[in-house]
Amino acid sequence: MEAVFDLAAGLVKQFQKPTLGFLIAGMVIAALGSRLTIPDAVYKFIVFMLLLRIGLAGGMEIREANLGDMILPAAIAVAVGLGIVLLGRYTLALLPGVRKEDGIATAGLFGAVSGSTLAAGMGLLEAEGIFYEGWVPALYPFMDIPALVLAIVLAKVYLSKQDGQSNGKVDVWGIIKESLQGSALSALLLGLALGLFTRPEAVFESFYDPLFKGLLSVLMLIMGMEAYARLNELRKVAHWYAVYGVVAPLVHGLIAFGLGTIAHFTMGFSPGGVILLAVMAGSSSDISGPPTLRAAIPSANPSTYVGSSTGVGTPVAIAIGIPLYLALASVVFGI
Amino acid sequence: MEAVFDLAAGLVKQFQKPTLGFLIAGMVIAALGSRLTIPDAVYKFIVFMLLLRIGLAGGMEIREANLGDMILPAAIAVAVGLGIVLLGRYTLALLPGVRKEDGIATAGLFGAVSGSTLAAGMGLLEAEGIFYEGWVPALYPFMDIPALVLAIVLAKVYLSKQDGQSNGKVDVWGIIKESLQGSALSALLLGLALGLFTRPEAVFESFYDPLFKGLLSVLMLIMGMEAYARLNELRKVAHWYAVYGVVAPLVHGLIAFGLGTIAHFTMGFSPGGVILLAVMAGSSSDISGPPTLRAAIPSANPSTYVGSSTGVGTPVAIAIGIPLYLALASVVFGI
Amino acid sequence: MEAVFDLAAGLVKQFQKPTLGFLIAGMVIAALGSRLTIPDAVYKFIVFMLLLRIGLAGGMEIREANLGDMILPAAIAVAVGLGIVLLGRYTLALLPGVRKEDGIATAGLFGAVSGSTLAAGMGLLEAEGIFYEGWVPALYPFMDIPALVLAIVLAKVYLSKQDGQSNGKVDVWGIIKESLQGSALSALLLGLALGLFTRPEAVFESFYDPLFKGLLSVLMLIMGMEAYARLNELRKVAHWYAVYGVVAPLVHGLIAFGLGTIAHFTMGFSPGGVILLAVMAGSSSDISGPPTLRAAIPSANPSTYVGSSTGVGTPVAIAIGIPLYLALASVVFGI
Amino acid sequence: MTQPATKVVIVTEEVILNGVIKIIEDIGVRGYTVLSARGKGSHNVRSGGQPSVTAAFTNIKIEAIVSDRAKAEQIADTIASKYFANYAGIVYLSQIEVLRGEKFKPGFSGGGA
Amino acid sequence: MTQPATKVVIVTEEVILNGVIKIIEDIGVRGYTVLSARGKGSHNVRSGGQPSVTAAFTNIKIEAIVSDRAKAEQIADTIASKYFANYAGIVYLSQIEVLRGEKFKPGFSGGGA
Amino acid sequence: MTQPATKVVIVTEEVILNGVIKIIEDIGVRGYTVLSARGKGSHNVRSGGQPSVTAAFTNIKIEAIVSDRAKAEQIADTIASKYFANYAGIVYLSQIEVLRGEKFKPGFSGGGA
């Protein structure tokens, strides 16, 4: 009972955090018809800075880290990415009014990872002073790529069966390459490489890290405005997408939280790391995912997956998911 | 005599301030034909950052403030906004060669407030270490909106009389809504709400506030370049606009300075607050005002109001007005 | 022998510097087909900030400096700028397969100066804690303008002889004006003037200087990506351009290093200043130079000079040239 | 394969974009394309993409393809008479040939994904 | 002085730009021009230049000038049939007159500087 | 209602924009519209909007509407012969119908607000 109360109190407290405040404010001003816009060039640059910063920190950390410690969390990341897509394939994609390829694409997007949501999670952890292994955010691709690849494979197999073609051959390596070349993963891996092979400590401390929190607040504002705009699109498709958009992030986050907790008790994986795994799982890809899916599953209607992800899934993942995992962690790990 | 000397010395000293230096430098390099440009995306983002920062500071301050202290300054802001428009309606708009709707639109723009000029005023106060109540900049809309609404109403009444139509009905609430939804007031109110309802202190201190002065210098440069470009446009219209552009900012600023001084002696309103009221009054709207007027008074020629405001009024308001109020305050309040 | 070893060790150490790391990383991700791009508006703004910062520092420094100290280094800058063009005119432009006007334009670009390369040099000196007279970067135009003017004059003289026209009259003052009005020199001179005539110390320390290193890293990334893209263009022209792109920056840098060393031993010019002179000489203009040449020598093929400069010359100048001069300085001056 | 249609092109101030779109849609045309532009005409030079405190006065170019010539003229006339006394702008028509002509008939709103 | 030619215009989603260019080049046309656009059609409103997590769905307008009418139709047909079941897009043809007509003949690849 | 006119379209390097505009104005045409473009032709691929140390080589598309066909041809010829030996570029003409035709007659410079 007390645990439930703690959880609720924790949730409320998070809502005063500026990160969430900016997100919600973005939705509100968009709903009120504000003509405020943040230039696209600024949005692209902020995303680049955040992902580069995540990569740099990860790379510098991995130099010092015990690679053995990373194996179980990385395996969990892969398993969660694949699991989310399979779960969606056999729930959402089977619902009435949901076209199979739309459902599969949506599950793929929710299995993949949003760098912005991850950055929000890191920001909140840092504001709380909760420790995490610096390399955890660098597990991003381990969850992201398998999810996108599996979704595209499942969709192609389904579609080629529909066409009566027996060969549902899919160019898996092509999809992986396509993912890695996308702007989000490129920036992350670029940072990772620079963190590993050069000594960027000074520029990291004086530039990338201090700008991180500030730019994150602007990004949250943009994502709030965008969420409101995409909600509109969602209205034209089956209601199940809205339901999925609300439920899936939390279910996915909790699954990852559970698996991460096992790693905590068996291997000493940090509570902060557990939270970040849950944040990644609960997030849905917003930068590289949509164009990858648009190109790879052309017959899937982008309004379904972009609407459910950007319009509903992302605000839920950030505004409800992250505070939930923080509150849960304070109950489970006593932090 | 000594007071006059102090005033002159104060004025000279201000000219070495980088804020004014950047403004003047912008005009000079534009006049010399430089091809330097600052990308539009950067300009928009700087304006957004400055207004958000003004709003955040205001909101955090209002949480702690005695609301009673704000009533008189807010009333002065409204009165000055309306007064400036009426003054312009019965001086500028009656001059030979000035079309009535052009004159009224121009008066509206000078009654409204420029966030950039206000930011320049704040920057100079902070450089001087002069205290002001943190909520003063948040009075912006109290002067801005009444001025724009009144100008549009006056123009519509005049135009409908011209047409021989008796019904000069004006959608006042529509104009207010339009103003609030504009990008400048949206950013300011967004910051205000976030300052009031969340705890943005950390991100304010580490990001919004330190970037403030730097970005302000870039903004001053842009405004200088823009002023030179607009001067050209002014050449094609009646000379009275140039005269108004020089005289009006100082007259308006001094009126507000006078009213603010009353609030100082009756209610303890700070000298810094008095200066900022004068800065707002002396400024003319550069971001939201022009498109609002262009849409609401289509027959008014934008070259008249944009030329007299951006081309003349704004440089005068910043480069002469602000140093003047600072010097005056040192004489009147002994700071 | 030991000297050679020191030189090699110094070179290796520089490669771990993030400045070089970002440059090389940019080339690598472009080669791997990454779709990451930095918006053009951001690129333009970074260049503006870096050049303004160079100018500001120079201007503040000149206020205090002994103008007599600047004469010899400035004369060296002019001599090196002119010498590089003449050298190119009588080597590159005489090679088989190289059209004369293409060769002259290329020599002009290599005689001119790259603000980005100069900034990289300053960044590395500051990271090493090596002192230089703050006004040295402000010598930029003394090398840049003479080189561009001479190249354009030589090309016009050559072309008018070809046409059988005897009057090879060239508007030298027009070319100088054109150069000064370009965005790069405008920003530098703007900063210089503001540094000289206003007191920008506060905004310099809180904004322009701290952002310098961070933005420089982003710029290096962009330049690496760009270099890879331009290499492609180079493939279509004579191989001599690639050879020139590799050899010329180092030869030019070493010439300037030599002349600078004379100034060191005769006038006490600082070792850091010598290095920066070499960096300027080794650099080739990337912002203002190409459009100036494109307009002034229309028949020169831009693929030749942009390819050899941006595609080869700049990476060589930064990644090999700067570490080389640093290593050389540690041997020659014992720093 | 192709069918004749008329392209109505409007170059005008960005500030009236929404009004122009409303006229196009009210006349029953469902599609249009908008491009950013700058230019010069009988009014002042206008900028676009430049930093400008009057960026709202940037030009735009709007194109609407209509299968029915009369409707095209109606759009052009309505825009010109409503706006061009007060706002800078030009409007012209161009004959083109469209594929999948049914898309450009008023009222069409189907479509693929 | 001028020679007749056909301009093929495609307005579609940015995400298929490379595919569209490939079709143009495969049919033997060496040149094209691309413009950024936004617009509305039978699919959703698309944005352009706005901050958008789905900026990849921005519209583009591609123009290819071809001297040979049959090739122009072939480009239009191939693009429409390959993409427009799944992607938002329109394609149309317009008659124009080009100077220096040889530039627009397939296979031409010379040029000045 | 409408009157025939000729649209001259030039796609070329940004670096010669001012020269092209000067030719248009010297021939007595007072208006033009400029759009940012990227593209490929017989010269190299050109970029636009991409970060580029050679952004000055970005393409632009310039359109000038002229009521007098001869003047249109004169503009096209002058630009092509002055620039296209050295700069990348194409020029073509297109027949259109303008509203308010007097605006496109050389020398017109009136206008509303």
Ligand SMILES: Nc1ncnc2c1ncn2[C@@H]1O[C@H](COP(=O)(O)O)[C@@H](O)[C@H]1O
């Ligand atoms: N003759 C013309 N050719 C092409 N575009 C024009 C022409 N005249 C005007 N325009 C465009 O239409 C806009 C408004 O024209 P105006 O109303 O004449 O100022 C200009 O800014 C140009 O972009």
Ligand SMILES: Nc1ncnc2c1ncn2[C@@H]1O[C@H](COP(=O)(O)O)[C@@H](O)[C@H]1O
């Ligand atoms: N009737 C039209 N006139 C002009 N542009 C159109 C029209 N219909 C569609 N478009 C453009 O083509 C894109 C795709 O159209 P659609 O496939 O109908 O969604 C739209 O976003 C518009 O930019």
Ligand SMILES: Nc1ncnc2c1ncn2[C@@H]1O[C@H](COP(=O)(O)O)[C@@H](O)[C@H]1O
């Ligand atoms: N066939 C074509 N169709 C459309 N645009 C073209 C064509 N050829 C060239 N262009 C455009 O004109 C520019 C210059 O062409 P070029 O001089 O052939 O390099 C190119 O960058 C394209 O934007």
Ligand code: NA
């Ligand atoms: Na996920």
Ligand code: NA
């Ligand atoms: Na005012």
Ligand code: NA
């Ligand atoms: Na050089």
